[in-house]
Structures are given as C-alpha cells and as structure tokens.
Amino acid sequence: MRILLAWADETSPNLGVRALGRGSQDLLQRIWPEAEFTYMNYGTKPDAVTWSPRGLIREWVTGRRGMRDWLGGFDLYWDTRSGDSFSDIYGLPRHTTMSLIHEFAARSHVPTILAPQTIGPFGSRRSRLLARRDVHRSKLVLARDPMSARASASLGRPVDLTTTDLVFGIDQPVPEPGNDVLLNVSGLLWRSLHHGDPHVYRRQIEGVIDGLLDRGRAVTLFPHVLDSADADNDVPLAVELRDRYDGRLDLVIPRDLDHARALIAGARVVIGARMHACLNALSTGTPAIAMAYSRKFAPLMSELQWPHVVDAGRSDDAVGRILAAVDDPELTAQARKAQARGQHMLAGAAELVGSSQ
Template identity: 50%
Template sequence: MRVLVLWADDASPNLGVRALGSGTAELVKRVWPDAEVTFQNYGRRVPQLPIGRVRSLVKERVLGRAGMQKWLAGFDLVIDTRSGDSFADIYGTRRLVVMSTVAEFATQAGVPVVLGPQTIGPFDSRSGRAIGRHSLRRSALVMARDSASAGQAGELGRAPDVLTTDVVFALPRPDVPRTRDVVFNISGLLWYANPHVDSVAYRDTVTRLYRSLAGDDRRVTLLAHVLDSDNPDSDIAAIREFSSTVAPDAEIVFPTGLDDVRETVASAEVVIGSRMHACLNALSVGTPAIPLAYSRKFSPLLSDLGWTHTVDLRTSDDPVAAALGELASPTLRADAAALVERAHATLAVAEDALREVA
C-alpha cells in the first residue's frame, strides 16, 4: 500500500504542519500497518510535481516531460491535507488553485483522493466557492475536522462523509513527569503585522498576561511552535524579542522537533498558546490548554470536543482577564481528560472510513 500525503510533512519548521503530517501517517498506519507513506509539500518537492505555479502544473499535464501522471499513478491512495486550513480562499486563490489542481490531476491519474481531516472554508469569493465545490465533488472521501467545516461543505453541495477531529490525536502520548508550570507559546505570526489581529494589541496582551502570571508566582516557560526558516512568522525571533524586553528570567524552549515539543507540553501543568497546534499538541497528551484564538479554525474544532476554555483575541474585551479566568477553572484537568476520550472515539470513525476507500 503506497500512500501520498499532500501538503504536510514530518520535517517542516512549522511543528503544526509536522503534527499534521505525522498524525496523518499514524492514521494511515492504523488502517494499513505496512503502508509506505510519502510526503509532498512546498518545502519537500519532487521533480515530477512542479507545484510552484498552476501554469507549470498544467504544462506538465499536457507535455508530460517530468512524468507527473505516471508518478501519481504509482500510489494507491492520496490523502490531501490542504495544510489543515488551506482549503479556503482566505490565503488567496493562488494557493487554493495550486492545491486543487494537484488533487484533480491525481484523480485523473486514477488514484482515489481523500480530503483528510481538515478545516473546510471559508470561501468568500465566487471563484473560491467554484473551486471548492469542484474539489469536494471529485474527492473519493471528504473528512471535516469540525462541524462548521461540515456546514461549509454542505453549502457547496457535498456534505462530508465523516465528521471527525484533528489527526494530532492519533499521535503517541509521551510519558514524562510534570516538571513545568505554565508553558506559554508566543506566535511570530501575530507578533508582527498580520491580517488576523492587531499586532500591537497582541504584544500588549501577551506582555500583560506574562506579568500577571509572574506576579502570581507562576513559573512560565516560553515555547516556540514555528521554528527558524525562510518564513518571516517564525516564533523564535518573537520570543527572543519578548524575552529580552519583558521576560529575561523565563525559561525558553526552542524544540528540536515534534517529539520534543510534545514532551515539553506534556511536562506542563497548563499551556497557553497562540498557535492552534501548540494547544492541540498539549490537549492530545492530556495537558489543559488555553488557546488565544485568532481565526475561526479554533473554536469549532475545540467546541466539538467539549472544550470551552478558549479566548478569542478578535472579540474579547479583555483577553488577559479572560485567560486568567480560564486558568482558574477548577475543571481544567478533568475537562482535558474527557476531551482526549472524545477525540479518540471520533478519530476511530475516520479510520473506519479510510478502510472503505482503498
């Protein structure tokens, strides 16, 4: 069994993308233990698949000089992750078109394409909706990771076959002692100018939150979840600046990889995170997490799992007070344990659906 996983991998500097890739591979291995999994992503290209531009893909489809269709036909199954949240037009239509074109050409190569557990939508443009509708119609199996995504898919004429959750819950749980108190993930994406939240307000929020925690004698560890790369929104630069100006005495963890970051969050009493997968990594190992949400991908996924301890940076009048209020909740740890049970049960539905496809 040869499985191609699109738009995720196990070596990305974004540890959320690594969690997506490794979690998808783990899901595959649960169904087909001897499966050979190949990753294809922007930072992990093969010469047969010219993913830089739509024009290059179409040219290769017509001329076939690089052997793209033959290469795609060599797989028994394609799982299209869309990087977890890119099956939408919020990042522009170019990204959506490239990803959708690769999926279409895989289908034309005779390989079933599964839309793996992911956020679907939003599609705010007419062209985005048309592309989304086509991709949904052509998929052999559609899996949404939250009910809002299921609704988006239904509006485009193809209700998902499976409503499940994020594949991070398929990853093994590390066994480490709880040696840390509060692990605080600060996002480089939000630290600098961005289309999601006001970066000045974000800096003020995380600064006031850190000082409140320190004033309450909480031991705070600063955690990066997107590592150094060509991508300007690396968490490392933001944390270095935050440490030098606000938190010179705080422990800093720049993880070496996915296993390291999961061991770090497993060692904490609680995680406060601006990256969704920093929070999901924590919750999947049983550590309570308080997300500082900046987009719609957070709340539906977590609410479906019964997790209500989320602070929305876009709508909260006082996100610091809200986060401290959630931190004081007496049910945090019990709620986290219940969430893990629900996540494992709903992910089993995805396993059963995969067995029927290939």
C-alpha cells in the same frame, strides 16, 4: 499500499504541519500496517511535481515532467491541505495550487481523500469553484468540525464524516516534566495585520505574562513554529521577550515534534495562538487555553467540549478570561475528557477510511 501524504511533512519548521503528517501516518498505519508513505509539501517538493498553476496545465498537456505517471504510482492521495488551507484565507494562489494538484491526482485515477481539516471560508467565486471541483472528485471528504461540514454541504457535497483533528491519532509521548505554564507567542500575530490587530495581541500577551508572574506562576516561552528564513516563525520573538523580561521568563525551543509533545505532556498548562500547540496539548491531556485568530478554532474546540478559547488581537478582556481559566481547579480534568473525546472521534475516521478501500 503506497500513500502520498499531501501538504504535511516531517521536517517543516511549523510543528503543526509535522503533527498533521505524524497524525496521518499513525492513523493510516493502523489501517494498513505495511503501507509506504511519501510526503509532498512546500519544503519537500518531488521532482515530478510543479507548484505553478500554469505549469500544472502545461504538464497535463505535455507530460514532460512525468507527473501523471508519478502520481499514478500511488494507491491513495491523502490531502491534508496543511489543516486549514482548503480556503482562500492565505491567498488564492495557494488555494489554486493545492486544488489543481488534487485534481491532477484524481485525473490520474488515484483515489483522493480530503483528510480531516477545516473547509472554507471561500471568499470569491473562483475560490468556490475550485473547492466545488475538489469535494466532488474526492472519494471521501472528512471535516474536523461542524462549520466545515456545512461549508462542504454548501458546495453540493455533504461530508462523509465530521471527526476531529489528526493530532489525536498520534501515539502518546513520554512526558518531560519541569514546566509550569508553556506560553506560545505567535510571530505571525505579533507582526501581521491580516489576523487581528497586532497591537491588541501584544497587549494581551504582556497582560497574560504580568498576570501569571503576579500569581507566582513560572512562565516558559515555547515556540511552535521553529526558526527559519520564513518571517512567520516564533523563535526570534520568544528570545526578544525573554530578554525584555530580564530573566523572569524561561525559554525552551523544541528540537522536533517528539520533543515538543514531551514538553507539553509534562507541563501544567499551555497558552497559545498556534492552534496545534493547543491541540498537541489537549491530545496529551494537558490543558490548553487557545488564543484564536480565525474561525478554525472555535468549532473544533466546541466539538471537543473545550470552552477555553479567546479572541487573539481583537479583545482586551481576553487577558482576564485566560487568567481565570489558568486558576480553574477543574482545568486538568476537563482536558482529560477532551483528550478522550478527540481520540474517540478520530477512531471513527479510521474505521471509515479502512472500509472505503
């Protein structure tokens, strides 16, 4: 069994992308213990593949790169779309590239599965047309929340299962204790105008830090997108905040996904705007207060029966809600219930995928 894991990998500076890859592999390996896995992502592009939409059309006609033969060597195309890129919120070119490669695989007679992910929103006619072709060409379509299931149904293809995020399929880490509050500050939200008001987000973060320090809590800054040439990373901002607070904040930079999950599992609570920082936490039974910047957060967390989600970059009352959640004595017990629910929901996905082949 040869499986192509699309749009996830083991080396991305974004630990959420790594979590999708690891969750996919751990889930599928339980179904097919002898499976062989190959990753395909922007940082791990195979030689036979082109990202260009024009290049993909040219390759279908000429076959010069051998992409059809390369794809045809797999028994399954497992399409994660980076968790939330089956949409045009990150731009139509990204959505177009991912959709065309999915179609290329389907036309190469490889069974394609849309792994558990967010589906939509689709803001243009072209975007919807691309999405419609993908869901109709997929052997299985799995959504990780009910809103995504409704988005797929609106394209004329009801999902085969509404489950949860793949992070709940990752094997449990050995906790590395020593941290009280891990605070993930998103470099994306700190700078970008596309996901809320960065000035509001900055006030929120400063209010949370000040409120935690006033309560005597130990705060450790925790990047979840590691340093790279891409401006969308959390490390420089974490260093800047540590220096600004003159030694009152700690900083820990994870070495890799395993280290991140061990740190999270040993912490008392995580506060974060990177969704997989929060999902890594809940999947290990650690409470996570999510600072949501898109519609991917709330419906997924709601299905886990996890209420601690606030709006990042939009509402100044988020600070009070975050601090109240941190003070909640039932927080850890709630997190353990969310963990168990997520594991149970994802087990249903494994059963469905295993029976489909």
